[in-house]
Amino acid sequence: MNYYDDNFGNWNMDDDPEETRRFYHQVQRESVETVCSICERTVMLRPHYDKCNSCMDALESGRIG
Ligand SMILES: [Zn+2]
Helix, strand or coil: CCEEECCCEEECCCCCHHHHHHHHHHHHHHCEEEECCCCCCEEEECCCCCCCHHHHHHHHCCCCC
16 A cells, blocks of 8 residues: 655555554645645645645755755
8 A cells, every 4th residue: 555645755654554544644634735836736735834745855855945
């Protein structure tokens, strides 16, 4: 089972599947349609986020910014 969302990217459910799955679904419930401030895609993000996971990755690795 592969879990992905725009807030955190890929989820590893191996360590604590029950707990992690619950958190994943909570994140999904909280997420709202948001236009990413970098790539301008419409993504599902938690209300206080304004950048999608792939842009955050790019920022952190210095590819953009
Ligand atoms: Zn983005």
